[in-house]
Structures are given as C-alpha cells and as structure tokens.
Amino acid sequence: MVQTRVLPGDDGAAIREAAAAIRAGEPVAFPTETVYGLGANALDAEAVARVFAAKDRPSFDPLIVHLADAREVRRYAVAADADDPRVALLAARLWPGPLTIVLRKRPTIPGIVTAGLGTVGLRVPDHAVARRLIAAAGVPIAAPSANRFGRVSPTRAEHVVAQLGGRIGIVLDGGPCRVGVESTVIQLAGGRALLLRPGGTPIETIEALIGPLERPEEGPTTASLAPGRATSHYAPRARVELVAADGGLAALPGERLGLLAADDAGRRAAEASGGPYAAVEVLSPTGDEIERAARLFDALHRLDAAGLDRIAAQAVPDTGLGRAVMDRLRRAAART
Numbered sequence: 073m074v075q076t077r078v079l080p081g082d083d084g085a086a087i088r089e090a091a092a093a094i095r096a097g098e099p100v101a102f103p104t105e106t107v108y109g110l111g112a113n114a115l116d117a118e119a120v121a122r123v124f125a126a127k128d129r130p131s132f133d134p135l136i137v138h139l140a141d142a143r144e145v146r147r148y149a150v151a152a153d154a155d156d157p158r159v160a161l162l163a164a165r166l167w168p169g170p171l172t173i174v175l176r177k178r179p180t181i182p183g184i185v186t187a188g189l190g191t192v193g194l195r196v197p198d199h200a201v202a203r204r205l206i207a208a209a210g211v212p213i214a215a216p217s218a219n220r221f222g223r224v225s226p227t228r229a230e231h232v233v234a235q236l237g238g239r240i241g242i243v244l245d246g247g248p249c250r251v252g253v254e255s256t257v258i259q260l261a262g263g264r265a266l267l268l269r270p271g272g273t274p275i276e277t278i279e280a281l282i283g284p285l286e287r288p289e290e291g292p293t294t295a296s297l298a299p300g301r302a303t304s305h306y307a308p309r310a311r312v313e314l315v316a317a318d319g320g321l322a323a324l325p326g327e328r329l330g331l332l333a334a335d336d337a338g339r340r341a342a343e344a345s346g347g348p349y350a351a352v353e354v355l356s357p358t359g360d361e362i363e364r365a366a367r368l369f370d371a372l373h374r375l376d377a378a379g380l381d382r383i384a385a386q387a388v389p390d391t392g393l394g395r396a397v398m399d400r401l402r403r404a405a406a407r408t
Contacts, residue, residue: 073238078229081201082244089240091208099123101232102205102219103246104138104197106170107225107369108232108256109215110240111138111205117182119193120214124184126239129221134187135214136255139196139204142167148192148212149175153261158282163321165281168198170251170272174259185214191261201246217254220241222307224372227252231373253396254365258285270366270395308376311385312405320346321384330375332401334386335359342384351378355388355397365393368400 079086081103088102098117099112110126112119114137123129128407137148142163146154153159153175162173177192186192197203206213217225218232218240226232229245236243256271258278267275267285279285310330313321320342323329328350333339336357343349356363375383385401388394 073087073240076233076237076240076243078233078243078245081244086244087201087204087208087294088182090205090244090359092118093242094098094205094211094213096121098242099126099240100200100205100239101214101226101228101229101243102238102370103244103249104199104202105168105250107227107241107249107252108218108229108243109138109197109202110218110232110236111213111215112186113209114138114205114214115180115182115183116211120182121185123214123216125340126236127216127219127221128366129216133216133221134189134193135185135216136172136193136195136257137181137185138202138206138213138215139194140203142196144212145173145175145194145260146363148178148181150178152165152176156260156263158260159264161281162194162278167196168203169196170198170253170255171195171254171278172257174257174261174268176261182352191259193257193298195255199246199250201244223252224308224376225369227366227369231369243316248370250366252368252370253393253400256396270399272393272396274392275395283361307404307406308372308380310376310380310383312385314401314405315342315384315386317387318342319384319386320349321382323348324344327381330378330380330381330382330383332371332375332385334364334388337384338364346384349352349384351375352381359388361393361397364388364397372404 145344172193172195174193220235227249251272256273257269259266318341330351331349333354
C-alpha cells in the first residue's frame with residue numbers, strides 16, 4: 073500500500089511533481105472536464121500496466137491517450153488517418169473538449185494501451201490542469217477514469233481517494249468536473265465514421281460537421297472497441313433497475329430502496345406510486361440535459377454510500393447528452 077497525497081492542481085510545484093511521477097512510470101490521478109483520469113506515460117507499457125493494476129481493470133478494455141495539443145495527432149496516428157480532413161475539422165471545432173477520435177496507431181503506442189487493437193483513441197482534454205500536466209510530463213498520457221473497474225466514475229478528487237486511496241501516490245485536485253460524463257468516442261480510422269460511445273459531445277454536433285455516424289450493435293464483438301463498452305459497467309454496489317421517466321419501485325419488507333429521479337416531476341410521481349425511498353437523488357430539478365449529465369456520477373456515488381439494496385433509476389430522453397446518461401444507466405443496470 074502506498075500513501076496517497078492530494079495536491080492542488082493550480083500549484084506549479086504540484087504539477088511538476090506529478091509530471092515527474094508520470095515520467096518515472098507511476099500513475100497519477102488528474103482532473104479533466106469529463107471525469108477524473110488515472111494516467112500514465114502512454115509510451116511506457118509497464119507504466120500503463122500499473123494503471124490496470126490500480127484499477128483491477130481487464131486488459132481487453134483500451135485506454136484513451138490524452139494530448140496537450142491537436143498538433144500531436146500526427147505523432148501517434150498513421151499519416152493517412154491523421155491527414156483525414158474530418159480529423160482537422162473536428163479538432164478545430166471540438167478540441168479541447170469531450171471527444172475522442174479513434175485512428176490507426178503508430179508503433180510507438182504499446183499494445184497494452186489499445187488492448188492489442190491497431191487503433192488508438194486520441195483526445196485533447198478541456199481542463200487547464202490536465203493540459204499543463206501533459207505538457208510538463210512531455211509525453212502523452214493514457215488514462216481511463218480514476219476508479220476501480222466497473223465502479224462509478226469519479227467527478228471529484230475525494231471520489232478518487234475513496235476508491236484508489238492506498239493504490240496510487242498522487243491525486244491532482246482540480247475541483248468538480250464540469251461535464252461529468254466521459255467523452256464521446258468515434259472511429260474515423262481508415263475512412264470510417266463509427267460511433268463507439270456516446271458521451272460529453274452530443275452526436276448531433278458531430279454529425280452536423282462530418283455527416284452521419286454508423287451505429288454498431290452492442291455485443292461481444294464490439295464491446296472491446298472503446299472504453300466503457302463492456303455490458304456491465306458504471307455499477308454501484310446496489311442493484312440498479314431502470315424504470316420509466318415517471319416510474320418507481322415498491323420497497324420489499326426490510327429493503328432499503330433508492331431513487332435516481334430524472335427531475336422533480338419524476339421524483340414526485342415515483343414517491344406517490346412507490347417507495348418508501350431511503351435515499352433520493354434528482355439529476356436535474358428542471359430536466360436540463362447538461363445538468364443531468366454533470367450530476368449523474370455524483371448522484372450515483374451518494375446513493376452508493378447510502379447502504380441501499382436496490383436503486384430505481386428513471387429514464388431520461390435518449391437524445392443529445394441524454395444518450396450518454398442512458399448509456400451509463402443501462403450498463404449500471406446490466407450488472408449480474
């Protein structure tokens with residue numbers, strides 16, 4: 073067990089210390105606009121293996137490589153993909169931001185980063201602490217979310233410590249994450265335009281720039297194409313059951329039941345028809361999709377800490393950022 077220290081992300085000395093740890097092959101937790109990441113030198117296979125070990129993460133799930141600047145794409149993606157005009161357009165309009173672009177990789181990216189795939193997911197995070205860390209380290213940083221594998225993704229430094237304390241040395245605290253769900257992942261490798269994961273950038277925004285995206289069917293052949301596509305993922309300890317936007321569940325005798333309500337109207341409807349609920353979280357009182365996405369993991373963390381047996385999770389509209397919220401809820405509910 074190691075001593076985990078939380079360092080202020082706005083402190084230059086802390087950034088330099090974290091960057092030195094990255095160069096030395098140690099994993100560091102750091103904030104992005106989406107969730108906190110657990111990063112290591114993307115060019116060092118042993119360093120990346122320490123990320124898998126800290127997270128208990130299965131090796132078939134590829135990692136995203138975070139860059140300080142879009143100009144670095146050519147260093148890590150083959151020229152034919154890096155020169156795709158769609159990449160330049162998306163980078164100019166949506167980077168820094170919650171969008172990951174999957175391209176064919178150069179040999180400098182180890183296979184452990186990509187789960188043996190010939191492609192790599194690249195993005196430029198929209199968080200000053202993350203970009204300063206990457207620039208100071210002088211290497212790209214491969215980073216999944218900074219949580220134990222399959223558990224709720226962290227949106228605050230304390231979430232990281234609660235799950236990875238004693239497993240990693242440094243957590244850079246950059247405050248709460250602004251977006252609150254992971255990046256959207258699309259594959260443009262070899263001329264394709266494939267949606268691999270909905271996330272913090274609405275699909276409609278991407279399609280308005282480069283045209284329609286293919287949607288792969290869920291299943292074992294596509295689960296390993298991008299992070300977070302495993303069927304059971306983002307799962308609290310309590311069993312999650314998806315219900316209608318105005319639905320709920322009835323507590324069984326002696327059962328502690330929780331409610332993840334889509335909005336205030338959904339909460340009132342659920343409390344009138346079901347319960348009683350030992351803990352209630354409302355994603356957005358007014359039904360705002362950005363607020364729902366930003367609050368999702370915080371709400372699940374609080375419900376997870378409430379000692380519940382089941383959680384009734386109300387559905388939200390499956391459009392825009394709601395797609396990302398529903399994707400996470402479906403995976404949480406798929407836990408066996």
